[in-house]
Amino acid sequence: MLNFALRRLMLAIPTLLFISLVIFLLLEASPGDPLGDVPLTVPPEVKERMREALGLGQAWYIRYALWLKQFFWVEPLYWFDRAFGTDFSAGMQRIISFQSRSPVFDVIAQRLPQTLTVVGLSYLLGVMIAVPIGIVSAYRQYSWFDQIGTFVSMVGFSLPTFFTGVVLIIVFGIKLQWFPSIYDTTLRVTDWDSFLAQVRQMVMPVTVLALYNAAQISRFMRASMLDNLRQDYVRTARAKGLSERVVVLKHVLRNSLIPVVTVIALGLPAVFGGAIITEQVFKVNGLGQLLILAINANDIPMVMTLTFIFAALIVVFTLVADLLYGVLDPRIRYD
């Protein structure tokens, strides 16, 4: 097991390097110019010096190596320094955003809490809704509950989040005026009232994302439960007189959760990507919105770092899913 984990980790490193190279080359091949917004009255030699100042003068492989060094060496050192008060990273250049001229990771650290609260909560809620629905749907297959549940999950899976979000805004934000349609990130939770305001503004984005996630996960849960309910060990468990409750909630549920847990782990990074749209709908200034702003402004270091973080999340969670599968299912052997 440890051996397998180490081997997979070793494999993840070239994967990540390759992905970073792909993203970098894609950005490199782009015809967009980070100085495109500079007024035409700026003389060419000044523009050239600005280009040098942004570090755009060198060949691409030097800049790529520099980015790698900054991402994997300077940034960890910096955060280490911040945590322990040392100064290993003194005098080292961190990744700087073209747009704001501040370190990319500081901006990301500002944006991360919004994304995590909204996206994380919605994923948690989605899972908590999906698992019971999947269990009941499978146990009472073809009952009215199953029919409705399957239909609703199909609908939730098919409706794009930008549409459900906008419809929720029209109904609850504009017509009924129950919830604010724009997420206010300057809100600080200090007392009961501000906490209520925070909850109210989170209701709609969380509902949209939770519905979407619940729809997908409940489909998996139902299929997995159905597979397991037909197994011989279920008949054995019933034959030896276990109560139905124990059979379903202990024997079947535990076995059906194995694939579902991996699906949940695999889905987590995709949620960060999918949240890009929801964040745009509700004007949550999280990571997704940051990425879109950076893309529009040709802010190469920011785009590169953010996209790479998304990729790293995917690689890490794929690894986690693989390992979880082995931990949960002792029949799987990695040799």
Place this chain on the structure above:
Amino acid sequence: MTDPKLVEEAAAPAAVPGAEALPPDAPVEGAPMRSQGRDVWRQFRSHRGAMLALVIFAAIVLFVSLGPVLWRIDPTFVDYRARNQGFTLAHPFGTDQLGRDLLARMMAGGQVSIAVGLVAMAIALSLGSLVGVLSGYFRRLDAPLMRLTELFLALPLLPLLLLMVTLFREPLGKALGPAGGTFLLIVCAIGATSWMQTARIVRGDVLGLKEREFILAAKSIGTPAPRMILRHVLPNVVSPIMVAATLGIATAIITESALSFLGLGFPPDFPTWGRLLFDAVDQMQMYPWRVILPGAFISLTVLSVNYIGDGLRDAMDPRIRGR
């Protein structure tokens, strides 16, 4: 269905244990022709949701393809005096802030959205089947191609799509015209980022097929690899490919409208459903219907396509056929 021969046919194999799976020795006279397509169709018809979805999808396709023939208002025609109208006889879906007829725009937008879905799906499917068949059939290609698939699966797709579209929209637009360039770009970008699932499914099926006797038989009479793949392997993996195809259309339509919704899709004067929704979001307080109509069309199309895919999967899986 009271044909005595049919009853005989149904009753006869039951007498011989273990012979249920065998076909009758000679085709029964007067019995309906049986083929895989017919079986699948019969099973598909019994899936009520899928049949309803097929009807709805056909209706939507008819609406967007034949609609403009009957409804002859140009979707880009600006009639400034008739702007912001509600539902009237002259404009059943109303008009937008420039007085363009929304029914005509909905039809034109649907054409683009569905075309994007179909073409992107076709690209993803051909790529996926190619990679899947190659890596399943040729052992030497298996490891590198599967590593490639895993690499692509690890890419953050939506950010990359956003990136590709923003970066290459202008140069391609200059080369091929704004609409054509964007179409090509979006279709290729979606196709190039969504072939991996198909490749994995097809590879798995091909690996299983390779162990079967008929492949061995074909090999022993010296069938060359290309004909082997085209005649024996591909026809047997058609069903998973078709299921993947329907689901692929749905995701491609959603991805295109998501790109349009983020303002990174087609140019503004070029309607697609996603673009219409995006344009209407600013005025949703005053005219909520303009948001809901294109959104409803997207959702209905995707929902019906997903249901068709579900029905197809049920119909094509011989394990659950006839249950």
